[in-house]
Structures are given as C-alpha cells and as structure tokens.
Amino acid sequence: MLRLLRKSVPIEQSSEEDLVRRAQEGEHEAFRTLFERHVSGVRRFLGDLLKDSAAADEATQETFVRAHALLGRLKDRVRLQGFLLGIARNVAFEHHRRGPTREFIEDDTPIEAVLPAPDPESLMLDRELEMQFAEALASLKPERRAALLMRVDHGLPYEEIAEAMGWSLPTVKNEIHRARLKLRQLMLPHVGGRS
Amino acid sequence: MSRCGKSEQLEAMVMGELSGSRASELQAHAERCAVCRHELDWLQSERRMFEHRRAREQVQQLWEGLAARRVVAAPIPQRRRDWNRWALAAAAVVFLSIGLSSSQVRPQAGEGYGLASGEAMMSLEEMSRDLRSTGRDCSELRPGMGFACGPYVVASFADGR
Numbered sequence: 134m135l136r137l138l139r140k141s142v143p144i145e146q147s148s149e150e151d152l153v154r155r156a157q158e159g160e161h162e163a164f165r166t167l168f169e170r171h172v173s174g175v176r177r178f179l180g181d182l183l184k185d186s187a188a189a190d191e192a193t194q195e196t197f198v199r200a201h202a203l204l205g206r207l208k209d210r211v212r213l214q215g216f217l218l219g220i221a222r223n224v225a226f227e228h229h230r231r232g233p234t235r236e237f238i239e240d241d242t243p244i245e246a247v248l249p250a251p252d253p254e255s256l257m258l259d260r261e262l263e264m265q266f267a268e269a270l271a272s273l274k275p276e277r278r279a280a281l282l283m284r285v286d287h288g289l290p291y292e293e294i295a296e297a298m299g300w301s302l303p304t305v306k307n308e309i310h311r312a313r314l315k316l317r318q319l320m321l322p323h324v325g326g327r328s
Numbered sequence: 329m330s331r332c333g334k335s336e337q338l339e340a341m342v343m344g345e346l347s348g349s350r351a352s353e354l355q356a357h358a359e360r361c362a363v364c365r366h367e368l369d370w371l372q373s374e375r376r377m378f379e380h381r382r383a384r385e386q387v388q389q390l391w392e393g394l395a396a397r398r399v400v401a402a403p404i405p406q407r408r409r410d411w412n413r414w415a416l417a418a419a420a421v422v423f424l425s426i427g428l429s430s431s432q433v434r435p436q437a438g439e440g441y442g443l444a445s446g447e448a449m450m451s452l453e454e455m456s457r458d459l460r461s462t463g464r465d466c467s468e469l470r471p472g473m474g475f476a477c478g479p480y481v482v483a484s485f486a487d488g489r
Contacts, residue, residue, distance in 0.1 A: 177385060253372035258380040266377050286378050288343060317370055324373060 153210040164204070168197055171214065174287055177222050186273055192228055196221040207321055212296070215289050217300040219297030222279050223268035229275065248317050251324035262323055269319035271310050280305055332363045342371040 144152070145164050155163035175196055180189040199220050208218050256262075270278060280298055283289045289297070295305045334354065341351045358364040 140409070173389070177382070229373075250369035251368045251373045253369055253376055256373055258376065261379060263384060264379070266381065285374065286382070293343075305454075313370075313374070320377075322411055 149213055151209060153204070153213055153314065157205055157207075164201060167213065172197070172212070173218055175217055178218055178279075178282055178287065179221050179225055182222070182275060182279060182288070183228060188228060192221065192224045194296055195224050199224070212293055214287065215283075215293030215297045218279075218287060218289065219299075222297060223282040225279075226275065242325075248321050258323060265323045266320065269316055272317055272319065277308050277312045277315075280308045281316070284309050331407050332361055332367075334364055337369055338364060339371055342375050344356070 139192060142151075144162055145161070147155070149167070149170070152163045152167050163315045173191065176189060176193045179192045179196070180186065181256070183189045183192060189242050200217055203216075203220065207213065226273060270282075273281065276298070280294055280300075283297065284291070291302060291309075294300075294309075295302045298305065300308070334357070337346070337350075337354055337357070340346050341354050346354065352362075358368045
C-alpha cells in the first residue's frame, strides 16, 4: 500500500532521498531526475576547476557515469550533492594529472587578516569585476578552490566537504579560511575597501 | 577571521543556515561590534559576487541554447517594407473617404424611409409615444409608416422597464 502511494507522487516532486533510494533499486527515471537536478551545479563546479568548457562537459558526463556505478555505496541518501561533487573533484584532478601541469605559485605565507572590507551594498557587479573575480578564483590552488566552491557556491556543510575531499574537518576549515583570505587580498583593489 | 570568535556563526548566517531569531541576534551584535561588522561585510560581498556569477552563468547557458537553435546566427528580420505600409495607409484613406462621402448624402424628407411625399419624418420619441399610448401591434400600424415593427420593439422595451 505504502509502495503504491509512493509511486503516485510525480517523480519531479519526489524528495531527493526517495529518488536516491529508487535509483539505487534500479529505477532509471529516478536517476535521470537526479541528473537533471544536479547536472548544472556539477557542470559549474567542473568548469571552475578545469577552466575548459569542453573538458568540463566531458568531466560532467564522466562524473555521472561514475555516480551511477557508485550510487549503491551512498548510505546517507541526503548527501547526494557532496557525493557528486566529491566524484567530480576526483575526475577533475585526474584530468589535471593527464594534462600539462600548471604551476600554482600561491604561497602559504600568512596574509594580513584585517583587510579593509568593501561595502556589500554598493558593490559594482559589472563585467570587469566578474572577470577579476574569475581570475582571482582561478589563481587559488585547485584543492583549496574546490573546497571554497563546495562551501560558498554549492552550500555544502563543512562535514560533507571533509567527506568529499577526504580531509579532516580542521583541514577543511583551514583551507577554506586560507582560500577566503587569498580571495579577499586579490579582490580588494577592485572592490574598494572601507576600514 | 573575526577576532570576536564568531566567524563561523557569521558565515552560517550569510549562508542562510541559522534560525531567524539567532540570525537577528547575531545581526544586532554585528551592528555594535566593528570586528564582526567587518567580517560580515566581506562575507556578504563574497556571497554577492558568487550569486552574480551564478546568475551570469545562467544567462550564458540560455544564450548558448539560443545559439544552438541557430536563431541568433540568422539575420534579424527587418521591418516590413515601406511599400507595404504605404499600401495599407492608402487603403485606409480610400475606405475612410468612401465612408465620409456616403454619410454626407442626407436623404430628403421621407426619402428612403418609405414615406409618402409631403409626409414629415417622425422622431423616435414621437413614434414611441404614439405606440406606448396605443399599445397596438405592428400589424395595426398605419400604412406608410415604414418602420414595420422597429419602433414597437423600442416601445416594448420602454414599457417593460
């Protein structure tokens, strides 16, 4: 009876947990719905990591192929986003290893934490700032950038980031903290700070 | 980053992860605490930049979708040719002038209404009054009146109110 009731809910309105369970039981449509919900986020994440549109498209497909194969292992069904971004991060780093390695000269010397802060309300969000922001993001170390993006752009909690990255919780916090400081330092000349 | 020790809470607030009451409490604190205010400004600016970037990406995706349909590759359709508009305007002028000229030909007394020569036209009011007072059927109207049952309808309507 319960099963029948569950089936009567349109698939698009099903909860993520329910969809993951159904996909794990082999329901093709459930996996497709999950794909539709997450593909744009995964693609954006990979685009940010790879900085190559064609490679990001290919890596997105590879991520979902792997996710399909590994979905049975996902125990906490509400953590699908972290699971997908974790796979995507592995796919991206494998891609990096295959291609020419880019030297990241981001140093770990301490940054002055108290940089003048911009006024968020009067921030001029134009094309120029957009480009500078993209450049600043791209200049972060790939792992650090991935962690920051998972947190700020994809809204993952720290615990899920730790799981996806294979790091301890303090490492995640430290890496995201450093990524933020670096980003602020790079963006400060463009956003205008007030002390 | 906040030396006040509330960095993580401030971040959670900006990410929309705190309850309403906790968020208001923290917001109020940030108004008073310069260190937290500073951290909050950075977090909010960062959030705005990420949101803007996301919105821009959606626009880009929509544009790519449009490009894939080859809509944007084709030349933009021009406005209709001028001769089309002139033809339309000329037709409108002809139509209007015919309408005006026909309305200017006023009938002489009784002409076109089936009145006998020398018989004056009755106003609608007069006809209605006449019909109301008599209450006669159309068939009983005197010959030459010419309106058949028209006025009777008016009278009936007036009476029925």
